[in-house]
Amino acid sequence: MWATNNPSKLWTPGRTLTIAFLNGTQEAKDIIIAAASSWLPHINLNFDFVEGHAGDIRIRCDGGAFFSAVGTDALLHDEGATMQLGSHLAERPRFFAANVMHEFGHMLGAKHEQTHPLADIPWDLSTIYESHGLTDDPDEDDELTRSKRDWLHDLYIDCADREDSIYSDYDRKSIMHYFIPQSWTKGDFQNLLNLELSDNDKAFMAKAYPYPV
Structure with missing residues (x-):
């Protein structure tokens, strides 16, 4: 896992983040809360989920796109969504939950794993x-x-600069890693869709958001 080497992009450990739902069905909200909370045992932050338009993080659920502001960049947006989670599909709850965990990884400051400074993927x-x-x-x-x-x-392709990044080992099991088909690479390399937080994900965020000694 990796993040930009800029401490101001990370939230202050111990903070409670207010996370507002701008819309969405109750079923989708329940899945979002459960998936996002997968991070909580590993970080010194709290999430307070609320309804309405006032929050450090504001979630809109619609369309097919998923995105999130990275870390404290969310605070640069005075209104509107800082995170979009595409429409929940009842027949694909694990896929939806994995995307939620991925976007909350961005919200915590993480970047895409395929651009990790040490990734070195043999792209075709x-x-x-x-x-x-x-x-x-x-x-x-x-x-x-x-x-x-x-x-x-x-x-996908350009690896991050090592001097401008903080990172642990490159992790093909990271929730932040995109699916990569075999046809996009040379040799025997592909990466399947990850549906859970990896051990590396948990360890990286535990260091980024430590508890007091």
């Missing part, structure tokens, strides 16, 4: 580009294509 760039409608030649890119290529590298 030609295949990745082709699957996203890109070519191998960046000189052929127009502005929209360059933006898409940059997004792809930021999300």
Whole structure:
């Protein structure tokens, strides 16, 4: 697991974070609370889930997208959602819960594990580009294509700078690691979808949010 080497991005240990639901069914809220609370035994923070528009974290449940502000960046948004959790699908509760844990990992300050400073994944760039409608030649890119290529590298391919990061070992079982199909890599490498917090996830956050000695 890894995070940006900026202490101000992490919450102050011992703090209670108010987490407001902007909308959502009661079933979805129950799953969100249970999944998010999976982090609590390992961190010196508390979560206070409330209804309404006032909260350190504000959750909207709709659409298919999942995202979250990273760490204390949530405080830079005066209104609206700081976290979106796509619509809950009753037939896929474990998938929904895993995405909740992932987004709460971002909320705690963690970044995507596939861009870990030590990841060194053997990407097959030609295949990745082709699957996203890109070519191998960046000189052929127009502005929209360059933006898409940059997004792809930021999300998957480019590893974080070691000097600008705090990190534990690269962890393929991390809840912060994306699914990576075999066809996107060279050799025998793929990463399946992780549905639970890994031991490394728990240990990293325990150090980021320690209890007093």
